[in-house]
Amino acid sequence: MRKVLNIRAALVLLSCMMVLSCDRHRNMAGYDFMPDMVYSQAYDAYSENPVFRDSLSNQVPVYGTMPRNQVAFRYNVFPENRLLAGQTLLSREQMIMKHVFEGKKLYTTFCSNCHGESGKGDGFLITSKKFPETVKVGNLTDERLVKASRGELFHVLTVGYGLMGSYGATLSEMDRWKIIEYVKVKLQGQELGARTLAGFNPALSEAYEDFEARIAKDFERTNGVGPVTSVSLGPLNQAWVSEGEALFKAKCSSCHKPTKKYVGPAPLGVLDRRNPAWIINMILDPEKMVKEDPVAKELLNRYLAPMANQSLKEDEARKILEYFRTLE
Numbered sequence: 001m002r003k004v005l006n007i008r009a010a011l012v013l014l015s016c017m018m019v020l021s022c023d024r025h026r027n028m029a030g031y032d033f034m035p036d037m038v039y040s041q042a043y044d045a046y047s048e049n050p051v052f053r054d055s056l057s058n059q060v061p062v063y064g065t066m067p068r069n070q071v072a073f074r075y076n077v078f079p080e081n082r083l084l085a086g087q088t089l090l091s092r093e094q095m096i097m098k099h100v101f102e103g104k105k106l107y108t109t110f111c112s113n114c115h116g117e118s119g120k121g122d123g124f125l126i127t128s129k130k131f132p133e134t135v136k137v138g139n140l141t142d143e144r145l146v147k148a149s150r151g152e153l154f155h156v157l158t159v160g161y162g163l164m165g166s167y168g169a170t171l172s173e174m175d176r177w178k179i180i181e182y183v184k185v186k187l188q189g190q191e192l193g194a195r196t197l198a199g200f201n202p203a204l205s206e207a208y209e210d211f212e213a214r215i216a217k218d219f220e221r222t223n224g225v226g227p228v229t230s231v232s233l234g235p236l237n238q239a240w241v242s243e244g245e246a247l248f249k250a251k252c253s254s255c256h257k258p259t260k261k262y263v264g265p266a267p268l269g270v271l272d273r274r275n276p277a278w279i280i281n282m283i284l285d286p287e288k289m290v291k292e293d294p295v296a297k298e299l300l301n302r303y304l305a306p307m308a309n310q311s312l313k314e315d316e317a318r319k320i321l322e323y324f325r326t327l328e
């Protein structure tokens with residue numbers, strides 16, 4: 001008896017569903033039972049976005065954060081950093097033939113469309129003239145790049161080079177090393193896993209982590225470029241603090257807010273990031289600093305707008321520094 005009832009119930013349900021799913025005009029899809037799951041509420045990557053203050057959906061990652069497993073890369077795109085990277089960077093793992101084969105796959109996916117299978121620059125995007133003819137991809141097997149160390153190529157892949165974009169965010173560190181090993185061994189015919197090359201400085205061959213730690217210290221130590229080489233801080237001078245604050249309001253507040261990022265970085269905590277002499281030199285001659293000092297160069301890279309020279313005297317800059325000491 002129960003079975004029969006169940007079958008009947010099922011039949012009734014089925015016919016109800018059939019009736020419901022019939023529609024007189026066929027250009028209507030019928031009912032959405034859960035519309036919020038059918039239609040995505042997500043913003044498109046390049047659409048305008050009312051949620052964020054700058055109206056962009058694609059947000060830059062918070063400064064100082066990075067995805068899991070990513071390693072900080074302290075060399076920006078400047079050529080001297082490429083050379084430095086070339087002299088100091090080695091893959092953390094010893095490369096073996098397996099890596100070369102894996103590198104080949106990655107190369108085919110990520111590089112051969114421009115550089116060609118042979119590396120000579122005859123990739124499809126070039127031969128099909130999808131790029132203007134003025135774009136030259138260069139030949140990965142030419143003398144200059146055969147001489148370039150693996151670290152230099154790592155720099156090229158990580159931050160990009162000229163017209164070529166960067167792969168720092170697309171390819172993991174290890175994948176970049178694998179591609180490089182493939183280029184070196186198969187395209188350039190070099191020895192596998194050779195960790196040194198012409199121009200290599202053994203004094204700089206410290207482990208990657210040690211190098212990272214040292215360079216972080218160098219950044220703390222640097223005085224920047226300018227007349228000031230040391231500053232003694234001593235106990236807080238209240239008179240200077242108020243004079244410094246007034247100067248800051250008059251000369252700097254168009255670009256700096258004391259505790260918030262604005263056109264330039266917030267001075268809050270600047271004494272933890274930089275040496276006091278560096279700060280004074282930056283205030284005295286920012287143009288020289290962004291040209292010659294590596295930290296200031298990186299800052300300019302990040303903030304894009306250059307800092308304006310306010311023609312302050314050294315003692316005025318020192319008073320502003322005193323005011324910075326009181327920020328919290």
Ligand code: HEC
Pocket residue numbers: 107110111112113114115125135136137138140145153156157161162163164165167179183
């Ligand atoms: C969309 C096209 C394109 C892709 C994809 C591409 N490159 Fe390039 N690559 C270029 C161009 C263009 C240049 C030359 C840039 C210049 O001279 O301004 C270049 C230059 C280079 C250089 C030479 C740097 C020098 O000093 O001359 C190397 C090395 C290199 N690419 C490696 C790679 C590797 C490895 C990949 C794959 C991860 C790759 N490229 C993917 C377009 C591309």
Ligand code: HEC
Pocket residue numbers: 248251252253254255256263264265266267270273274279282283286290296299300301303304305306307308310312320
């Ligand atoms: C025209 C806008 C502008 C003015 C005016 C300006 N700055 Fe800057 N400041 C910047 C920018 C932008 C940076 C980031 C470096 C760069 O892009 O060159 C910066 C960087 C700095 C830094 C380094 C901060 C860090 O985190 O390392 C200090 C210190 C500084 N400014 C202090 C001052 C002081 C003091 C004044 C006033 C005398 C001042 N600035 C006036 C725009 C300005």
